Amino acid sequence: MSVHPYDQLTVEQLRHAGSRKWSEYPHALGAGLAEMDFGTAPGVVEAAQQTLTHGLTGYAPTWLVHDMQLATASWLDNRFSWSIDPQQVRPLNSIEAALEAAIMHFSPRHRRNAPLVLLTPAYMPYIAAASRFGRESIEVTMLRTDSGWEINWTALEQALSGGALLILVNPHNPIGKVYSRAELLRICDLVEATGSRVFVDEVHSPLVFDGASHLPYATVLPAAAAHSVTAVGATKAFNLSGLKCAQLILSNSADLDLWARVGQIPESCVANVGLAATTAAYSTGTGWLDGVVDYLDHSRMLLGELINRHLPHVGYQPPQGTYLGWLDVSQLNLDPDAARFFLAEAQVALINGSDCGSGGQGFVRLNFATPHPVLGGMIHRMGAAVDGCDNKDITDPEFAQ
Ligand SMILES: Cc1ncc(COP(=O)(O)O)c(C=O)c1O
Incomplete structure (x- = not known):
């Protein structure tokens, strides 16, 4: 054998x-x-090497960003039936930078310093994220059942009341849960009812096993697209975290308009080698x-x-x-x-x-x-x-x- x-x-x-x-x-x-x-995938290695061979060590050329936006949009469509305009894909250097953008710009408007709500156990750096921005953090502890993990809906409703920024990590690091359509719809209802917003971290979405399937939160209802921003990346699935490229997906025109005014500096922190590697990962990996x-x-x-x-x-x-x-x-x-x-x-x-x-x-x-x-x-x-x-x-x- x-x-x-x-x-x-x-x-x-x-x-x-x-x-x-x-x-x-x-x-x-x-x-x-x-x-x-x-x-990582052979095509990714080659693309990363080509950026150096071709001397692309200066600022990110527009075409390199554009290629990444096109590749990301095709990937999301082919893999998850999420059809978006490539312009909705915004380059950032990490998922954490996307969270920072969400906290600073895409929190509920009616509540200054809205708290961050986390479903815990959570990805470690997110535990301290709120305090770095002078925000309160509310932890909603997941419930353990014989068949897996469930959201404590009563606690979530209470945490969101008054308006909050919910951090939804799907698939959920560290418990490995993939949320079902019914769960995402119920989250969407609560978020709408409380005037909250959602930062969705879907960086692990390519790594889902038989028996489960990943559904992008923004696709479950138009309301979900209107109140969420999503972070994705080839970084986990293709092991590219050191190459510094993630994607913030903006799913409504108000967020796109706002980002056009505030997004220039965070976007300029993306790395050329990461852009090229991400394009290769999504299109050939x-x-x-x-x-x-x-x-x-x-x-x-x-x-x-x-x-x-x-x-x-x-x-x-x-x-x-x-x-x-x-x-x-x-x-x-x-x-x-x-x-x-x-x-x-x-x-x-x-x-x-x-x-x-x-x-x-x-x-x-x-x-x-x-x-x-x-x-x-x-x-x-x-x-x-x-x-x-x-x-x-x-x-x-x-x-x-
Ligand atoms: C849920 C989650 N979000 C974000 C990250 C960081 O991703 P990146 O390296 O692409 O910024 C990780 C890394 O493990 C993660 O598990």
């Missing part, structure tokens, strides 16, 4: 390549930061991405098997999207910082659930976008640490390369 090329990547090779995930804890296996270990999603689909199931075998007291539901496993380690009594325990005792670097806000305590986030043998080694080590055993050999014998 042939071995998958990703399975042949070794820890030594990954560490030698020197990504942040593999260099920030030189003695640990990297499963914290959201980076993938599979490089689908085959590569399909392979990655297929591999990750196996990874999320493999993670379940490994947990059953080595960490039987840890809870885990395979995510519907993202490459992030959300592990319930509350039974192990490792709090307050389970991630620190696993770093010290298993040499596996994770994200502590508490960093994701309310509802995160007792969980750790594990990035499974890594070769299967390395994933096996991680869980094997974590199991050995929990058992108090010294056997922390990085390679699970059952996954020997």
